């Protein structure tokens with residue numbers, strides 16, 4: 001059974017190598033073969049782990065082989081080395097044997113000796129061979145190979161963090177993501193939800209001082225199989241993302257516009273905080289993602305959310321309509337690299353070239369949706385200053401009728417002197433985020 005799990009992991013990795021998103025490719029495989037329990041866990045771990053550690057694994061492969069083998073063999077080697085290096089529960093002989101069998105199974109038996117040789121040499125090493133392979137590289141590339149990140153991300157972090165912090169950030173992003181839930185107070189109490197999970201064999205702990213936040217101790221199941229999902233008792237949302245809606249602080253009866261709303265994590269939180277009273281206008285340009293928002297809204301039983309398919313960068317539809325507006329902008333996602341195993345490999349500079357003008361245009365347009373003296377919250381799950389601090393400075397320079405309103409003094413996330421909040425994962429043990437409140441003066 002374990003061998004077939006590895007074969008499915010290999011098939012998924014091949015699809016990702018051809019350009020598929022890792023989560024989409026994995027989801028399709030898990031669905032098609034109806035995998036459950038330990039097989040599901042193993043395939044997920046092998047796929048995400050191998051993609052995440054790709055640069056480290058390739059550095060090892062290059063160190064052991066004179067030239068890189070063809071891609072399918074390289075993928076088998078990555079999988080084998082991943083098991084040897086990162087998975088304590090798989091004995092070395094099993095990792096080597098199953099990799100040799102795997103390369104035979106895909107019709108490349110001519111490479112069985114190479115796979116056997118590389119994995120055996122690695123498993124016999126008494127010290128980590130990686131350090132010798134990277135010793136001659138500059139510091140940025142050494143860190144990139146050791147923690148498996150592209151040089152451009154490491155270089156960007158080193159501009160703002162001391163070496164020790166940068167290392168801690170890399171290590172934090174290489175941990176499997178934790179699962180935070182947000183309970184729906186309109187449907188259930190925290191005590192009841194914790195009791196329901198306990199009955200089903202799961203530990204659920206509150207996350208003080210976050211009012212609706214709960215952390216799940218472990219999860220081998222898909223979300224839908226956990227207690228109370230279909231009944232709308234909770235949503236999945238990281239604690240950092242939950243703080244964004246608290247910074248917005250929507251009140252019952254208000255008009256609140258979520259300009260980039262899908263799939264609705266924050267929209268539904270906003271409606272819950274408003275006790276489902278008032279008007280929550282959820283806009284997004286992606287009909288597919290908005291369908292997910294509609295499903296979440298209906299599952300959670302929220303009536304105050306209306307959905308609009310539109311380009312929020314262009315639309316003037318809601319001039320001075322919102323008491324509060326949230327712009328949870330499309331961004332590089334460099335604060336959530338642990339959640340999307342392949343995200344770190346998307347070229348940052350090229351992505352910023354597309355995102356920065358879009359974010360600026362979105363800010364310019366949706367700021368007009370705020371009533372005089374109303375509030376706008378700008379948020380990203382990025383750690384890149386160009387998408388965050390610089391974007392806000394540029395907005396304020398061109399919009400003198402706006403100013404930053406720092407969070408209230410009792411707000412648990414500490415703000416910079418400028419009034420914005422940057423959440424560094426390695427310091428605060430939550431997703432990386434940027435959030436800021438802007439007040440319209442007139």
Ligand SMILES: C[S@@+](CC[C@H](N)C(=O)[O-])C[C@H]1O[C@@H](n2cnc3c(N)ncnc32)[C@H](O)[C@@H]1O
Nearest residue numbers: 260261262263264265266284285286311312328
């Ligand atoms: C960071 S995600 C939003 C996540 C969402 N707020 C949540 O908490 O679930 C950014 C969203 O912006 C949307 N988007 C990108 N460009 C847009 C535009 N010009 N107009 C409206 N939505 C846009 C994307 O489709 C995506 O759903």
